[in-house]
Amino acid sequence: MELENHNDTEMFQESFQPPDRELEMKNSDIWKLFKDAQRNILYLNKQRLMAMEELNKTQREKQILIDRIEKLELGKQANMQQEKPAICSELLLRIDSLVLTGMISKGEASNFRRLVTENKVGLLDAFSEIWQKRDSELLEELHLFSDESKRKAFHVIHICTEMAPVVSVGSLGSYVTGLSWALQRKGNLVEIILPKYTSLDLDQVKGLRKVEAEFYSYFNGQSHGNRIWTGVVYGIGVTLIEPIFYLGLFNREKIYGYSDDFERFTYFSRASLDYLVKSGKQPDILHIHNWETAIIGPLFWDIFVNNQGLGSTRILFTCHGFGSQCLEKPDKLALCGLDPSRLHRADRLQDNSKRHLVNILKGGIVYSNKVVMMSSIHSKSRIIRSLSHGLEPTLSIHKEKLLLAPYGLDDTVWDPSKDKHLPAKYSADDTKGKTICKVALLQQLGLSRHASSSTTVVGCIYSNFTDVDIENLKSAFRLASRRGAQFIFMGTSKVESVNTALELFKKEIKVNTLLYFGYNS
Template identity: 70%
Template sequence: SCLVCSSSSSKNSNNGGDANGLLKEEEEEKFNDIWLLFKEAQQNILYLNKLRLVAVEELNKANREKQLLLDKIQQLEAVNKLGNEQSLWRELLLRIDSMVLTGLIDSAEASGMRKAVMGNKFSVALVFFDIRQKTDAELLAQLRHFSDGSRKNGFHIIQICTEMEPLVSVGSLSSYVTGLSKALQKKGHIVEVILPKYACLDLTEMQGLREIEAELYSYFNGQLHGNRIWTGIVHGIGVTLIQPLYYSSFFDRERVYGYSDDFERFTYFSRASLDYIAKSGKQPDVLHIHNWETAIVGPLFWDIFVKQGLGGTRVLLTCHGFDSQCLEQPDKLALCGLDPARLHRPDRLQDHTMTHLVNILKGGLVYSNKVVMVQSIYSKERIINSFSHGLEPTLAIHKDKLLISPCGFDNSIWDPSKDKFLPKNYSADDLKGKSICKVALQQQLGLSKNSSTV
């Protein structure tokens, strides 16, 4: 009996020990599980905190980008608003021209309206914001209520030319006309451009293109001939296009230059431009003409048009070189209404070498108030003596009115401060990099450092 009890007691004791061991193991497992859960929770919390920090940073970044975008939008809206305002008052000037040509108003009233618009151009947008929805008659009623008390600021300049970027571009003249017009307008001057309506014109960037509902008649070859007049805005510049009707083939061609009748073509255009200016009642301060193609404007202006309300206008001729001059028979001057006998003289249009012919570019030099030679290398004396192509006697006589203009560039097309292909960038404010670029170019061309060619 005692043995049985002892044995039973021993078993119970062992069972109790096993139970305690199991209990301890279970507690340890629970503790380990809890610890693992705690560590996982800590890791999750750390991960969530990391995600929160990333999210906050992303949110801050998005807010910064949003603010930058809003600032950019405001800048673009300001630029767009300014551009729209500038286009609006220039388009308004073209509509006034239309009213004169259609007989709604006379030249005197048109002149007063132009002064009103040019003197109040920044308030024009508030008054004439719906200009394109109005007919000329409706617009006229509104214009007559518009104050004309302010004076005109700056000069009124009309460029009569054969190229303008981006409408038609053959050489450097096109970018020169556009760049100069934009620069002058930034300084507060009013600039208009008159061009032939070539068949090859690229009109994709012209805004508000419209045909004036009246034919302009211009003189040529003993008769008056009708022309269609088109107006529009290019880069904020008012542009007028002249389209001949009877002589429609003059500009309905693939090329701009290089035809046997180029003299007739551009003489017709030059005369039609002056007829348009006179009939529309414009009184520009400056007529800006270019190369031989519109040089005939000089003699035409002083012999015929100066007494047609243009007494305050002066003529400026720009030449991109004297190598192209256009020599013609004197009798051809009569095509546009000029007197050959009056102009075929040594001090006027007679060519110095081929004295039986007239020199059209020479006529522009003689009859212009100022002559600008676009040249970036040579001095005035060097040009007259070495690069005048037979015009040396004329240039020597008119030396005082000859100006040399350096070749410029439009930094919206090319900017040396941003060009990644230059060895060193530079700008008007910091020219240090320019000398480095010069040395690099000299080395590339094999020139000495002291060379003045570059």
């Protein structure tokens, strides 16, 4: 009996053991399957991420290729436009080198320049790889190139302190480059003379070359040596003047803003004229800019015109604003060879208010054949009356030679049909993308809550201008606001009082209606 009970108990226990082991085995199999599935999912996710990364990489490479193709197409178009003027400029600069090294006379140089400028059509066929040729080889080719052209072109030389993109601080640099390029594309010969600042972006200069001969210029009672560098920027011939003894004049961090700016730019102005004489250049027009090269006016008419074969040359003076005039003691004029007693007169350089000083900007106005005032919104009479900064008597006397020119822009740079930074592209023929750009602009400036895609947006842009007409600005803003338009102002002024007035005006109105901040491209 006990044996039977014992056997039954063992059988009972054994009957429950297999199911436990079976369940454990099943759980183990399920967990293994789960782990395998998890590994497969992780592997698939990893493969998917790798595929997405590869796809993104392919898309990036595709976009890079598209960008390169567009760049090559634009470069090809630009090269086609610049090739002729570039060849012309390179030849003329090499002619300068030939005369400075004594291989040809001034008369021969003048004839060669005329030959080049009057026969631009055949230059591409007659000359190639100019920079790789020795002076003797090039001279031989110039002698062979003797066809006469029927077309007469103007020879314009800018003597200035800025040229974009080599050196540009404000609006002057882009103005000089844009104007020079436009004139040269119309068949005129344009050259630019600049100081050789240490801060120049020389990567922008094609075929930069140091002339193996020095020339001397007058300053402070002595003749001083200068090095000449030549190159081409956007197809425009560029000459860089580097003082040797006065090397520190342009070996500085900034372009402007030093206590000896008068001495710096007076040295450069006199050296530029001495260089023209040394190289035998006889331009039709000398184009000077702002007070920094305004001293060239009196230098040219008092010293150079009668003795150096420049009798047919005329002076064009462009002034980007009358706020910066450079007042100095009359005796300082003698540094560049001028006679202070001759010029310190009311009808010449004497300042209209501080009569014990001379006004260099005034000298540029008095001694130039034509004076261009840059303004897109003011009339000639308003500039003379309200924005002349004490020069009203001088401008009134010389009113007949004053010209007004609006500011422009380089449409090869600022073109909404090609600009990759815009959220949508548009043009005069297809303006659909303009609304998208307008909405994006309002959102970026935090003004979208107060405007919609149908809101008219009035933009007012000042790029480092000297004069901002606050009253006209207020009137324009009020008119725009009354008509439900959004008004955006961007810019700053070199005159601190104007900046203060702008800040006060900003506080008078709703901040979300008008936005004012520094210039930003």
